[in-house]
Amino acid sequence: MIPAAMADDTFRRIDALIQVGMRLARSAPSGRIALARVALSIEPEWIPRPWGDTIAAELEAARAEAMQPIPFRDVERALRGAWGGQPTDELDSLESEPVAVTPTAQVHRGELDGAAVAVKVLRPGLAASVRQDLGLLEGLLSPLGAAFPALDAAAVMREVRERVLDELDLETEASSQRRFQRALRGHPFLVVPAPITRLVHEHVLVSEWIDGVSLWQAPDPDLAAARLIAFGLGAARTGFVHADLHPDDLLVLPDGRLAILDFGATRAVAPERVDAGAAAVEAFIAGDEAAFGAATERLGALPAGNAATAISLARAALGAHAEADPTLLDSAAVVAARDRLFDDPRALVELILAGSVAPEDIWPARGVSQLFGTIARVGATGPWRELVRAALRDGWG
Numbered sequence: 001m002i003p004a005a006m007a008d009d010t011f012r013r014i015d016a017l018i019q020v021g022m023r024l025a026r027s028a029p030s031g032r033i034a035l036a037r038v039a040l041s042i043e044p045e046w047i048p049r050p051w052g053d054t055i056a057a058e059l060e061a062a063r064a065e066a067m068q069p070i071p072f073r074d075v076e077r078a079l080r081g082a083w084g085g086q087p088t089d090e091l092d093s094l095e096s097e098p099v100a101v102t103p104t105a106q107v108h109r110g111e112l113d114g115a116a117v118a119v120k121v122l123r124p125g126l127a128a129s130v131r132q133d134l135g136l137l138e139g140l141l142s143p144l145g146a147a148f149p150a151l152d153a154a155a156v157m158r159e160v161r162e163r164v165l166d167e168l169d170l171e172t173e174a175s176s177q178r179r180f181q182r183a184l185r186g187h188p189f190l191v192v193p194a195p196i197t198r199l200v201h202e203h204v205l206v207s208e209w210i211d212g213v214s215l216w217q218a219p220d221p222d223l224a225a226a227r228l229i230a231f232g233l234g235a236a237r238t239g240f241v242h243a244d245l246h247p248d249d250l251l252v253l254p255d256g257r258l259a260i261l262d263f264g265a266t267r268a269v270a271p272e273r274v275d276a277g278a279a280a281v282e283a284f285i286a287g288d289e290a291a292f293g294a295a296t297e298r299l300g301a302l303p304a305g306n307a308a309t310a311i312s313l314a315r316a317a318l319g320a321h322a323e324a325d326p327t328l329l330d331s332a333a334v335v336a337a338r339d340r341l342f343d344d345p346r347a348l349v350e351l352i353l354a355g356s357v358a359p360e361d362i363w364p365a366r367g368v369s370q371l372f373g374t375i376a377r378v379g380a381t382g383p384w385r386e387l388v389r390a391a392l393r394d395g396w397g
Helices: 003-025 028-041 051-065 072-083 124-145 151-167 170-182 221-238 271-286 289-299 305-321 331-341 345-352 359-378 386-392
Strands: 105-112 115-122 204-208 240-241 250-252 256-262 267-268 327-329 380-384
Touching: 003 028, 003 051, 003 124, 003 305, 003 345, 028 051, 051 240, 072 204, 115 221, 115 240, 124 151, 151 170, 151 359, 170 204, 170 240, 170 267, 221 240, 221 250, 221 256, 221 271, 221 359, 221 380, 221 386, 240 359, 250 380, 267 359, 271 289, 271 305, 289 305, 305 327, 305 331, 305 386, 327 331, 327 359, 331 359
Parallel strands: none
Antiparallel strands: 105 115, 115 204, 240 267, 250 256, 327 380
């Protein structure tokens, strides 16, 4: 058993990590962008206390600051720089009012060869600012290593840098989008718009326009959530994962199909790691500590000797959501699971001290948490355990 003093010390180190991270985020423009993106991905009440109120206020302030629209003259300037001429030399028309504004980009509706298109433009100067500010991540190495001693903090920071820079390159995003679009062409309930390759630039992405309602307004949120799990987890069987499935970027079409619009946050994943993750899920369901420990050791996530604690704590936190029957997953369910997780702080600290995450699993782990966070924000009922098993087993099949 973890001594009480060690548990307290672990939480103090985590608090120190949070405080350093917040100071760094406040000190750089790109840090405010990062906070704004977090604010758009979670509900404030999910943040554990004692950090909740302070962090929630910081996130909301960053969100309000970062969501200011890009002036249309700057959008036109970015398009001229990308295409070497007036926007209307390439497009039939371009609406001046944006249809979407995010901390990193803005989307306008245009027309090309008589068909509607979505024109995404990166915020001017953002990529250069982030490249300059990434050096600040060095300040997180010491507190990150102290809070999570089994973690290779330097390798994790290198991975974060690489993935963040990928997200700010719309040519990279277009390549990922094209890969997903081709793989899902003709799929019965999943749709990805095709990028218009000749108009893609590092700071500009033009795609087919898709009409639908966002996941927030889904006529059947339970069906949409089930299809989202099939996409999000099933993608791993194709060798890639999507790490940022946000409700605003998910459209339900009139025929019920689910369209995925944004592909900035993706990553390749090795088949053997997907197999190990699926094995861990099956072992958790079966309560097989030996098999679960073997799978988490293969992933480098947790020594086998900690398997019993991990299974017990996860079952306690997930409650009925870990069973086969349908349950409601909403914001209240997330808060309840969070509170149950902290009911046994010594078990939690045991896993913090022993556990790790391989750099290549950072974005897949982000994707899983974002996937279920998005469903919880919208609110849906489903047999989550069985949907996860089916997606990991069958992919998009």
